[in-house]
Amino acid sequence: MSSPGQSEVVSATIAESSAIRKLADAREKISEQLSKVIVGQHQVIEELLISLFSRGHCLLEGVPGLAKTLLISTLARSLDLTFSRIQFTPDLMPADITGTEILEENRSTGSRERRFMEGPVFSNVILADEINRTPPKTQAALLEAMQERQVTVGRVRHPLTDPFFVLATQNPIEQEGTYTLPEAQQDRFMFKVFVNYPSFNEEFEVARRTTALQHDTISPVLSAADIIELQRIVREVPVSDHIIRYALSLVRQTRVGTPGTPDFVQDMVGWGAGPRAVQFLILGGKARAILRGRTHVSTEDIQSLAKPVLRHRLVVNFAAQSDGVSADKIIDRLIASTPTKEDELLSDARFKKIFAS
Numbered sequence: 643m644s645s646p647g648q649s650e651v652v653s654a655t656i657a658e659s660s661a662i663r664k665l666a667d668a669r670e671k672i673s674e675q676l677s678k679v680i681v682g683q684h685q686v687i688e689e690l691l692i693s694l695f696s697r698g699h700c701l702l703e704g705v706p707g708l709a710k711t712l713l714i715s716t717l718a719r720s721l722d723l724t725f726s727r728i729q730f731t732p733d734l735m736p737a738d739i740t741g742t743e744i745l746e747e748n749r750s751t752g753s754r755e756r757r758f759m760e761g762p763v764f765s766n767v768i769l770a771d772e773i774n775r776t777p778p779k780t781q782a783a784l785l786e787a788m789q790e791r792q793v794t795v796g797r798v799r800h801p802l803t804d805p806f807f808v809l810a811t812q813n814p815i816e817q818e819g820t821y822t823l824p825e826a827q828q829d830r831f832m833f834k835v836f837v838n839y840p841s842f843n844e845e846f847e848v849a850r851r852t853t854a855l856q857h858d859t860i861s862p863v864l865s866a867a868d869i870i871e872l873q874r875i876v877r878e879v880p881v882s883d884h885i886i887r888y889a890l891s892l893v894r895q896t897r898v899g900t901p902g903t904p905d906f907v908q909d910m911v912g913w914g915a916g917p918r919a920v921q922f923l924i925l926g927g928k929a930r931a932i933l934r935g936r937t938h939v940s941t942e943d944i945q946s947l948a949k950p951v952l953r954h955r956l957v958v959n960f961a962a963q964s965d966g967v968s969a970d971k972i973i974d975r976l977i978a979s980t981p982t983k984e985d986e987l988l989s990d991a992r993f994k995k996i997f998a999s
Contacts, residue, residue, distance in 0.1 A: 662932055662935055662936075662937065664871075664872060664875060665695065665872060665875065665876075665929075665932050665933055666933070666935065668695075668863075668864055668868070668872055669691055669933055671720075671863035671864070672691065672717070672720050672721075672863060672864070673687065674863075675716070675719075675720035675860050675861060675863060676713070676716055676717065676720060678716075678858040678859075678860060679712065679716045679858055679860065680709060680712065680713050680716060681840065681844050681847045681848045681851065682840050682841065682844035682847075683709070683713065683837065683840070686702070686713065686835055686837055687713070688930075688933070689833050689835050689947075689950055690713075690717060690809070690835070691929075691933065692833075692926050692929040692930050692933065692947070693807075693832050693833050693926070694805075694807055694869070695869075695872050695873055695876050695929045695933070696832060696873070696876055696922070696925040696926055696928070696929045697805070697873045697925075698831070698832025698833065698922060698925070698926075699788055699807065699808040699809070699810075699830060699831045699832055700807075700808075700809050700810070700831060700832060700833050700834075700835055701773075701810045701811075701812065701823075701828065701831040701833065701834045701835065701954065702714070702809065702810065702811045702812075702834075702835045702837055703811070703812050703813075703814050703834060703835070703836055703837065704811075704813075704814070704836065704837030704838065705813065705814065705815055705839075706813060708837045708838075708839070708840075709837075709848075710811045710837050711727075711769065711771055711811060713837075714767075714769045714809045714811070715727065715769060716860060717767075717809075718767040718769070719860040719862065720860055720861070720862060720863055720864075721766075721767065721862055721863070721864050721865075721869065722862035722863075722864060722865045722866065723765075723766035723767050723805070723862075723865075723866055723869075724765040724766045724767070724803070725765055725766070725767045725768075725769070726762035726763070726764075726765035726767070726768050726769070727762075727769040727771060728762050728763075728768065728769065728770050728771065729771050729772070730770060730771060730772050730773050730774075730775045730776040730780070730781075731775055731776060732775060732776060732777065734776045734780050735780060736779060736780050736782070736783035737761065738761065738762075738780075739761050739762060739763050739780065739783045739784065740761045740763055740783055740787070740793045740795060741758060741759050741760045741761030741763070741764065741793065741795065741800075742758075742759055742761070742795065743756050743757065743758050743759070743795060743796060744756070744757055744758075744759050745757075758795060758798070758800060760800070761793075763783075763784070763787050763793060763802065764793075764800075764802060764803065765803070766803055766804075766805055766806060766807065766866060767807050767809065768806075768807070768808045768809065769809055769810075769811075770784065770808060770809070770810035770811070771810075771811055772811060772812060772813060773810040773811065773812055773823060774812040774813070774821055774822060774823055775821070776821065777821050778821055778824055781821070781823060781824065781827055782824075782827065784808065784827070784830075785826070785827055785830060787802060787806075787808070788808050788830040788831075789830055791804070791806050803866075804866070804870060805866060805869045805870055805873065808831075810831070825913075825955075825957065828954045828955070829916065829918055829954075829955060831954065832922045832925075832926065832950075832951070833922075833926070833947075833950035833951060834950055834953050834954035835950055836953075875932070876925070876928050876929045876932060877925070877928070879928035879929075879931060879932050879937060879938070879939065880937070880938060880939075881924055881927070881928060881938075881939045882938070882939070884984040884987075885924070885927065885939050885940070885941065885944065886920075886924060887984075887987065887997070888941050888944055888980070888982065888987065889920050889923040889924055889927070889944050890920055890996075891980050891987065891993055891996060892923070892944070892948055892952070892976055892977070892980055893914075893915050893917075893919045893920050893923070893952070894996050894999075895907060895976055895980070895996065896911060896914030896915045896952065896955075896956055896972075896976070897914035897915075898911055898912070898913070898914060900996075900999055901995035901996065901998070901999045902992045902993060902994075902995035902996035902999065904975075904976075904979060904992075906972070906975055907972065907976070909961065909962075910958055910959060910961060910962035910965075910967055910972060911956055911957065911958060911959065911962070911972065912957040912958065912959040913956070913957035914955070914956060914957075915951075915952055915955035915956060916955065918955075919951055919952055919955050922947075922951050923944055923947060923948070923951050924939070924944075926943075926947040926950075926951060927939040927940075927943035927944050927947060930943045930946065930947060931943050941982040945977050945982075948973050948976070948977060949970050949973050952969065952973050953968075953969040953970055953973065954969075956969040956972060956973070958972065980993075981993075
């Protein structure tokens, strides 16, 4: 006969295995639907799913023709959620996104009443296509929605539906007629994901599929309630103090002028990452760990997500740009110079300054 303590351990183990199984099943089902249309891009898909299950937003950057829009619309179709695509253009106004109040005549009384007409942002999944093609005033219309999950029109706050997931795309090579996304808005995105060219075999398969008759049917595999439950499971994943300290170490090293910051950051970075980067590193690490069948976060999880979390939060200075040094290269050097073992991290003189600041 088992003791109460043993029963609690068994129950916790069963709960953990059940949570892992739920996330694994969700990942497999979504990946199966995406593979009907999308060839390759496995890392991009994984980062999208991590962002989704972490309750974050994603910014995708890549040259035209890499199926960024198709990937997002297919993901939306694989989820039983409402979906809106907003094509950002120079003449798009904030009210075109959030909605506006209209005067409507009441036929029974003859009086006129104000009624709020919801904009496309009132959906579960928002595709903000070519977000850098609209002026900052309109880009900022998404700020409150992304952060507060509500829209304020006049004096009235209108809550958005849950789950709420913004996926934005932008083109890095065509700068004429575009507006650089402000750092304040970039910081609202959990990840900035680079969509790269496919391999030869992947592009061969793309050419074969897209030049023949296609009859692929995407079936929704997760409901809104399912996704909310999976997001809750991710937040329940435990994380050790060492992992939090390691994530903090990476982020705090990006801040110019603070104790313990390495010389190459002082020389090449104009502005570093804020506290939101730490939160997203840990949340993303939790989602990545459980998607890979683990109930604990490792330093490898934090390292693998450092680039998508930090690359749009580091502002490299002119000296770095002139030498061809990107934010990704700086992040690689930060990872290489940060000890992963707890005793080495705590005993390092430079990191003692970081922990004491």
